[in-house]
Amino acid sequence: PWDPPPHTSTSKSDIPVVGIDYFFITKGGVTNNEDSDAEAMEEKLSKGEAVKCIVVRCSYTKCVFAHSVPRKGLGEENIVVDMILNDLEWLGHTRVILKSDGEPSIRAVVRRTIGLAKAECKDIQQISKEESAAYDSQSNDLTEIGVRLIRGIFRTLELCLEDRINKIVPVDHPLIAWMLEHTSLVLNTMVKGEDGITPW
Numbered sequence: 001p002w003d004p005p006p007h008t009s010t011s012k013s014d015i016p017v018v019g020i021d022y023f024f025i026t027k028g029g030v031t032n033n034e035d036s037d038a039e040a041m042e043e044k045l046s047k048g049e050a051v052k053c054i055v056v057r058c059s060y061t062k063c064v065f066a067h068s069v070p071r072k073g074l075g076e077e078n079i080v081v082d083m084i085l086n087d088l089e090w091l092g093h094t095r096v097i098l099k100s101d102g103e104p105s106i107r108a109v110v111r112r113t114i115g116l117a118k119a120e121c122k123d124i125q126q127i128s129k130e131e132s133a134a135y136d137s138q139s140n141d142l143t144e145i146g147v148r149l150i151r152g153i154f155r156t157l158e159l160c161l162e163d164r165i166n167k168i169v170p171v172d173h174p175l176i177a178w179m180l181e182h183t184s185l186v187l188n189t190m191v192k193g194e195d196g197i198t199p200w
Contacts, residue, residue: 016060017130018091019099019142020084020113022069022106023150025171025180026050029158030151032144048172053180054080056087057146063091063199064146066154066184068177077109084113088121095126099142102131149191154183 024031024041027049044050056065065087070076088096098113100106110129117127157179162168169175189200 015095015097015126016058016091016093017097017099017142018088018093019055019057019059019146020106020110021055021101021143021147022103023053023055023066023147024050025053025068025154025176027171029155030147032147048170051171051176054083055143055146055150056084057142058091058093058199059142060093061091061199062193063188064149064184065090066146066150066180068180077112080109081112081116084109085117085121088113088117088124092123094123096124097128097130099130107131149187150180150183153186153191154180157183157186 024044026044030053041050045052052069054067054069056067057063065083067080067083069080098110100110114127114129117124121127158169158176161175161179187199189198192198
């Protein structure tokens with residue numbers, strides 16, 4: 001019998017899409033922004049029982065970056081934008097689309113990143129934004145997958161460390177922020193994709 005050719009999408013962008021979203025690290029591990037009750041999470045953040053983080057993931061290279069974000073307040077947005085700009089420069093794309101969900105805080109970060117990228121990133125010739133469909137967290141799969149990848153490696157590294165030192169590392173300890181960056185490095189340099197090569 002005749003097999004029809006595989007269904008392929010024609011809507012895929014030729015320009016690399018870079019997804020950006022917030023997530024949290026709690027005593028229970030890494031959690032998505034959508035999975036958390038806003039009021040409860042705000043209380044955990046104020047008590048030092050949770051850390052706000054940002055994930056940046058490239059659709060083209062599959063590189064993923066994760067950073068611990070300082071508490072809300074003066075300069076938080078600027079620090080986050082600087083982190084994203086560093087990631088974009090590292091990726092080296094000349095054209096890029098930044099994708100986020102409809103949350104006002106992340107939209108503001110994306111707008112500011114685009115403005116500064118045009119002024120400060122000499123290699124970027126074209127940068128624009130795209131937002132996920134309203135009320136549809138699955139439409140930003142790019143970052144959802146990134147958070148899931150980080151969750152697995154980060155939890156393994158954290159548990160191994162705590163087992164070796166026989167102590168629990170508090171989520172707001174500077175070591176957690178370093179371990180998050182290290183998790184990204186491990187994912188980018190050591191984990192092979194279906195094509196047999198690493199994002200690096």
